[in-house]
Amino acid sequence: MPSSELKLSYFGVSGRGEAARLALAIGDVEFENDTFGFGEWAARKPNTPYGSVPVFYVDGMVHAQSNAILRYCGRVAGLYPGCVKHALKVDELMDTTSDVITISGRGSGEGEEKLRAERKKFVDVEIPRYCGGIEKRLEQFGDGPYAVTENLTVADLAIYAMYLMLTSGYLDHVPKDVLDKYTRLTKVCNTVKEHPKVVEWYKKQAEAQN
Known part of the structure; x- marks a missing residue:
């Protein structure tokens, strides 16, 4: 389990953010689940690396791409295979x-x-x-x-x-x-x-x- 401060930002729907949320929850990895409505997207979009979500913050550094995020979450939660x-x-x-x-x-x-x-x-x-x-x-x-x-x-x-x-x-x-x-x-x-x-x-x- 990491000691890093983690925050996942995504719309309040399942979509591309749900698997990462569940991985962290299953692994008992503490994180901030930052959900927001579609009406907030225009204001948030300029602060994302590629104009898309989810984004994932590790110790304040923002990261993007849903599968990269999911692999990270899987690794810290013990849900990504070593083989x-x-x-x-x-x-x-x-x-x-x-x-x-x-x-x-x-x-x-x-x-x-x-x-x-x-x-x-x-x-x-x-x-x-x-x-x-x-x-x-x-x-x-x-x-x-x-x-x-x-x-x-x-x-x-x-x-x-x-x-x-x-x-x-x-x-x-x-x-x-x-x-x-x-x-x-x-x-x-x-x-x-x-x-x-x-x-x-x-x-x-x-x-x-x-």
């Missing part, structure tokens, strides 16, 4: 979930007709391509409750964060049952959802909002 072969698989899954989140944003801010068309393509073409691909890779990597090894890794958390975004109703024109047929992927997500530290984290977040 290079396992790490390769973890990174592959992390990058694939990141691709899905990127593609899901196509059409946003371009009018309802464009958004509907892009989301239809997303559901009909991109989800089968990427989430179907994840499903096959999970089957190839093993049949246990986790994605890569016999233990929880940040790959599981990345998949779960993607799952939350796609099935929560947050994305217009994306049905909540869009991932139901991917049983191996869903199994991984259920394992993460039931993790005691994950349950505890969401309970604390709910209490903080009341």
